[in-house]
Amino acid sequence: MNNNQVAVITKNVTANDGRLDVGLLAVLLGKRKDNVIRKIENTFPKDALLKMRDDKHSQQPNGGFKRDKTLLLDKYQAVAVAAMYDPMISIGLLQALESALSGLNAVTNAATLGEAKAAAEVAMNNIKSYQGCGHLSSDERHTALKNLR
Numbered sequence: 822m823n824n825n826q827v828a829v830i831t832k833n834v835t836a837n838d839g840r841l842d843v844g845l846l847a848v849l850l851g852k853r854k855d856n857v858i859r860k861i862e863n864t865f866p867k868d869a870l871l872k873m874r875d876d877k878h879s880q881q882p883n884g885g886f887k888r889d890k891t892l893l894l895d896k897y898q899a900v901a902v903a904a905m906y907d908p909m910i911s912i913g914l915l916q917a918l919e920s921a922l923s924g925l926n927a928v929t930n931a932a933t934l935g936e937a938k939a940a941a942e943v944a945m946n947n948i949k950s951y952q953g954c955g956h957l958s959s960d961e962r963h964t965a966l967k968n969l970r
Contacts, residue, residue, distance in 0.1 A: 830914070831921035831944075837875075839922055840893035841914075843902075849914065850906045854891075861892060861902060873898065896922070920944065 826849065833845050847857040862870060873892040881887050894902065896918040903911035924944025931937035 827917040827920065830917045831924070834918060834921040835925055837893050839925065840895055841899045841918065842875075843873075843892040843894060846894065846899055846902060846914075850903060850910060852906065857902065858890070858892060860905060861894075861898075864902075864905070865898070869898075 830841065830845065830849075833842055834840065843857055843861065844854045847854040850857065861873070865873070870892070873894060875891050875893045877889045877891065879887050879889060896915065899918065900911045900915045903914045921944075924941065927940035927944060928937045931940050
């Protein structure tokens with residue numbers, strides 16, 4: 822993982838109250854979202870799946886609505902799923918998620934706007950300094966980043 826991927830993960834986790842969208846995880850793993858969802862459904866118990874589920878509805882041009890089935894994973898679930906595919910990515914994912922959550926908590930707990938800005942700057946510097954998984958080639962990192970855009 823590189824800094825751009827970590828930044829995308831951070832944005833996704835922040836937007837989803839500390840949980841990672843399975844679609845983004847699938848892109849990071851180089852897998853199709855429906856295949857990752859199927860693997861999760863076959864691995865996790867039903868009660869855990871109900872807590873992960875986050876169905877969204879979007880309006881279509883013809884006036885109808887489309888249901889988008891997705892799952893939101895906490896950091897432990899996301900790392901477990903990533904480990905099923907690639908252990909090195911799961912380590913990088915855990916580090917990125919921890920950086921995102923600690924930065925979010927620091928900004929939330931700040932007493933003043935100045936403290937919040939300082940905490941956000943520290944969190945972003947931690948994310949930017951993250952070196953990622955060295956086992957990925959330059960082409961693999963480029964392809965993963967391209968898929969995130």
